[in-house]
Structure formats: structure tokens, C-alpha cells
Amino acid sequence: MDLAGSGRSGGGSMNQSCDPILPENNVTDLLRNLNLTTDEGEVAAFSDEDEDEVRGQTKLALIGKVLSPATLHVTTIQQAMKPAWGNPVGLKIRAIGEKGNNLFIASLGCENDLKRVLGGSPWIVGRHGVILQEYDESLKPSEIAFDKMEIWVRILNLPVGWMNRQRGVHALGLIGSVIGIDVDKDGEASCPFLRGRVAIEVAKPIRRGVLLKTKKDGVPEWFEIQFEKLPFFCKSCGVMGHSKLECASPAARND
Ligand SMILES: [Zn+2]
Structure with a gap:
């Protein structure tokens, strides 16, 4: 399923490398090959006790991203999530990563709140969807993939023989x-209706139905579907995270 995406990025980098690669274009590679100075060779590490302490502090947390084309202040995110999540005890939200990426870490006071918040997605800030993931202390903000969103979906008017786990x-x-x-x-x-929780790919247009034999x-035959709490999506290309006025691949409009 990721073939289209990886092919696209591979093709892009090939096209850009027609010119011979000049040293100044390759500073990162050069740095990688440098011998480290004595100072640079120093390593910071945690003892086992430190590790346990850090884990204890940050375990009940989620990493989130708001799918908004505009940069959101962390206060805006906090003001939207606090009441939506039922004002959970110990809630603290802080921004992480590059400013425009709208990434945040939400710390919660208890395991039940964490499960409820994670299981109740998608949450909405303004009109925009929020993607949540379980906290993993080893991930760097630049590495975290927010490519899927869990959401409840209903398939309408299915034959009774499809209203079960196996076919559903x-x-x-x-x-x-x-x-x-x-x-x-x-x-x-x-x-x-048949109701299920699915992880949809956010880069793809929102589906309107399914074809079932x-x-x-x-x-x-075509069966319509409904999403529960569907965040704002582009009415032109059907993808979440931008409006039709900001769409990079607008569809031709009819009258
Ligand atoms: Zn669009």
C-alpha cells in the first residue's frame, strides 16, 4: 500500500540529482565521515535508576498531531482537548518538534484516562482532526509517522448475512x-448498521462507500459508509488537513 508513496519520493530525488554532486551539497555526509574530536566523543547515558525514574514520569502520555495547515499555539490545543477529554486529572500538554507541524505531548494522570482518550479518537481542534499515538520515549519528532487515524465507521444497509464478525x-x-x-x-x-473501528490512511481521500459482492x-454492489466524528476534509480532493482553497490537487469543478 505504501508503494505509491515510496516510489514518488524515490523518483523525486532521482530527478534532482542530474548535476554532479558538489561537496557543499553534501555537508551532512562529510560531517558523518569526520573523526570525532575528544569533546564530541563524549557520551551521555542514563543509569538504570535514572531510566526507571524517567519512565515513571512519562509513561502515561500520548503523542499527538493536529492536522491543521495553520500553526496552532499549544494553548489552543489545550483549550480544545481539556473539555473534550472530560478535564482529566493531571492533564498537561506541551508542544514538540517544528512549530508548523502542530505536534504535542499530552501527559495524563491515570491509565483509564489515557485509554479513554486514545480509544475516543478522532478528537477535533477547531475543525481539524487530531491523530494520537502511544508515547514512545525513543522516537524523535521528525521520525513519528502520523499517517493513520483511528475512527469509527458504519456500513449502511448491509444484507443480514453480512452483519457478523466474519464477513464484517x-x-x-x-x-x-x-x-x-x-x-x-x-x-x-x-x-x-455494521459498526467497526478502523485505522484509515490520512493521505488518501475519505471513502464514501465500499463495493461488496x-x-x-x-x-x-455499492454500500454507503458513514464516519463518526469525521474531521474537516478538503471538499475538492477528499483528503483531511486542508481546505479546498489550499488544495494542491483541486478537482475540476462543475456548475
Ligand atoms: Zn484537497
């Missing part, structure tokens, strides 16, 4: 990676 997971899998499905202990769904030898 199959259908939900067309929308994204299936995290969970709303069924009883026997694996049967009793809502008027519900009858043997029949033609695939």
Missing part, C-alpha cells in the same frame, strides 16, 4: 486496518 471484518478491511468490530459475544452485530456470481 472483511468489508471493514476495505476502509482501513480493522481495530475492532461492534458485535456481541457470538460475533453478531445488532445495530441497524454479496451474492455468488452477482455483480459487486
